[in-house]
Amino acid sequence: MAGHLRKSGFALAPHPDDADIILVNTCAFIESAREEAVAEILRACSLKESGRCKAVIVSGCFAQRYGDALKGQFPGVDAFLGIDAIDRIADVARSLQSAGARRVVRIPRGSPRKVFSPPEPALRFTGGAFAYLKIAEGCVHRCSYCAIPAIRGAFRSRRMADLLDEARALVDTGVRELNVIAQDPMLYGVDLDPVRGRRCGIVDLLGALDALEGDFRIRVLYSYPSEITDAFLEWMRTSPRAIRYVDVPIQHTVPSILKAMARGGAVAATLAAADRIRAAVPGVTLRTTVMTGFPGETEGDFKRLLADIRRMRFDHLGAFAFSPEEGTVAAELDRQVPRGTAERRRQEVMRVQRSIWRSRAKAMVGEVLPALVVAPGVARLESQAPDVDGVTLLVTQADGPQPAVGETVKVRIEAVKGYDFEGRPVK
Numbered sequence: 382m383a384g385h386l387r388k389s390g391f392a393l394a395p396h397p398d399d400a401d402i403i404l405v406n407t408c409a410f411i412e413s414a415r416e417e418a419v420a421e422i423l424r425a426c427s428l429k430e431s432g433r434c435k436a437v438i439v440s441g442c443f444a445q446r447y448g449d450a451l452k453g454q455f456p457g458v459d460a461f462l463g464i465d466a467i468d469r470i471a472d473v474a475r476s477l478q479s480a481g482a483r484r485v486v487r488i489p490r491g492s493p494r495k496v497f498s499p500p501e502p503a504l505r506f507t508g509g510a511f512a513y514l515k516i517a518e519g520c521v522h523r524c525s526y527c528a529i530p531a532i533r534g535a536f537r538s539r540r541m542a543d544l545l546d547e548a549r550a551l552v553d554t555g556v557r558e559l560n561v562i563a564q565d566p567m568l569y570g571v572d573l574d575p576v577r578g579r580r581c582g583i584v585d586l587l588g589a590l591d592a593l594e595g596d597f598r599i600r601v602l603y604s605y606p607s608e609i610t611d612a613f614l615e616w617m618r619t620s621p622r623a624i625r626y627v628d629v630p631i632q633h634t635v636p637s638i639l640k641a642m643a644r645g646g647a648v649a650a651t652l653a654a655a656d657r658i659r660a661a662v663p664g665v666t667l668r669t670t671v672m673t674g675f676p677g678e679t680e681g682d683f684k685r686l687l688a689d690i691r692r693m694r695f696d697h698l699g700a701f702a703f704s705p706e707e708g709t710v711a712a713e714l715d716r717q718v719p720r721g722t723a724e725r726r727r728q729e730v731m732r733v734q735r736s737i738w739r740s741r742a743k744a745m746v747g748e749v750l751p752a753l754v755v756a757p758g759v760a761r762l763e764s765q766a767p768d769v770d771g772v773t774l775l776v777t778q779a780d781g782p783q784p785a786v787g788e789t790v791k792v793r794i795e796a797v798k799g800y801d802f803e804g805r806p807v808k
């Protein structure tokens with residue numbers, strides 16, 4: 382959307398206080414995301430009343446999910462844009478600039494169906510050294526707790542040629558780490574027309590990205606356990622561009638719960654995921670996500686989950702307490718777990734994970750590892766994915782040379798600070 386706006390002659394304001402039009406792009410898949418969306422919309426509306434702002438536009442999943450119902454709830458909002466309408470953003474912004482413009486609602490009926498390629502020149506909000514490359518929209522899976530397929534529609538891959546163009550443009554503008562994302566990147570291409578008699582898949586795409594010119598690495602995030610193929614792991618083991626890092630959300634380890642989550646087909650793959658990936662890709666970093674308090678989860682189930690987390694020893698782990706989402710199967714299941722119990726279990730998971738992390742992190746002190754500088758004084762190791770993991774704070778002399786953003790430096794890990802490291806650049 383920012384790319385479309387800029388291409389149409391709009392300038393991007395550095396802060397909402399400086400903007401004539403405020404665009405609030407929203408998330409809506411769990412309650413905390415909706416609360417954040419509502420707070421930001423209200424903040425934008427109050428700036429419209431008191432500040433320079435003349436119009437507020439709300440886009441993204443919150444607008445898509447609740448559509449017309451939001452009109453009455455937020456009278457200060459001038460336009461609502463559904464997911465399939467994001468390429469109309471510049472038209473909408475322009476119409477709101479004209480005097481007497483009426484309220485605009487562009488939420489196409491039915492599930493989103495489109496895929497978008499951002500307009501060039503490449504634009505990113507991640508600070509220069511890294512970028513996300515979104516290879517598909519929507520989701521093929523139907524996890525019983527998840528509202529995402531209903532909000533964002535069926536899985537649809539972007540064309541490989543478009544992705545290569547976008548990747549090339551990002552690398553040409555200095556990006557050194559491409560983070561390949563989708564709800565499940567492993568299924569890239571399943572919906573595309575067969576190419577030369579066979580469907581192209583994630584490994585074909587990664588091979589084509591590998592072949593691009595330039596100095597950059599590739600990180601693939603969010604891989605559904607049973608869709609990770611040997612060929613993908615082989616790519617990760619052998620490609621010089623591959624960052625050896627797998628984010629494999631397991632959600633739970635008790636078969637009856639995984640079945641109730643509609644992830645029953647992935648039980649064996651879920652339980653074997655950590656061992657299998659480590660055996661195939663030596664030195665790999667593993668991240669996962671688990672959910673506590675899913676309906677029917679007993680204290681015994683939870684103890685089993687904790688024991689498996691201790692056994693699997695993921696490098697990074699995030700835990701969520703179950704949130705009953707309207708319109709999902711899980712919200713209607715019997716034996717809902719009280720919120721307080723789900724939250725207590727979540728905290729217990731994080732307590733266990735903290736001690737796993739600490740022992741892993743302490744063992745890394747003294748190692749010399751490559752790190753990508755992503756901001757002044759801040760770098761990320763291969764084992765640190767953007768936004769979700771910690772960072773490595775660079776220890777340098779104040780009057781000495783400072784590594785530049787986008788540079789890859791070797792750092793000696795000197796200390797662990799919470800979930801971050803401190804590291805000193807070495808020759």
Ligand code: SF4
Binds near residue numbers: 524527529530564
């Ligand atoms: S894989 Fe499951 S949890 Fe993830 S987006 Fe798809 S339906 Fe939701």
